[in-house]
């Protein structure tokens with residue numbers, strides 16, 4: 773039986789085409805140990821308004837994925853995070869915006885995540901959450917997480 777991470781990682785695309793315009797987005801999967809993961813709601817006035825996503829954001833020039841995600845999780849949730857494996861990484865297009873979307877497991881963090889930038893937060897069961905409420909790119913990611921719940 774392959775491990776949970778092996779099964780998830782088999783879905784990472786082998787080849788990722790990037791262009792200078794590609795936006796590298798990093799997002800964190802915080803798991804509460806009971807099959808629930810943390811989601812943040814995209815705020816009014818932004819693209820994909822009202823849909824739910826994994827906390828994170830755009831990497832700044834020169835940042836590694838881990839550096840960018842640690843910074844974003846501190847800014848958005850007020851936590852210091854320890855990051856684990858890359859769970860998924862694939863290209864995604866929204867209109868004329870090309871993303872390189874990478875998710876990493878967040879293995880440990882200090883304190884209780886809180887909304888530092890006004891976004892609604894919720895813990896959801898990966899198996900039962902209605903995926904239509906997620907950003908389109910996050911729907912296949914949640915499907916993988918649902919499969920990997922022990």
Ligand SMILES: Nc1nc2c([nH]c(=O)n2[C@H]2C[C@H](O)[C@@H](COP(=O)(O)OP(=O)(O)OP(=O)(O)O)O2)c(=O)[nH]1
Pocket residue numbers: 797798799818819820825826827828829830866871873907908909910
């Ligand atoms: N943080 C995060 N972003 C995601 C996820 N899934 C997903 O499609 N995205 C998209 C939404 C945005 O287009 C982009 C993240 O950029 P951001 O949140 O820093 O950007 P933004 O809202 O300021 O920018 P924009 O979309 O209005 O251009 O990635 C996810 O799980 N987490």
Ligand SMILES: [Mg+2]
Pocket residue numbers: 827828829830844
């Ligand atoms: Mg963000």
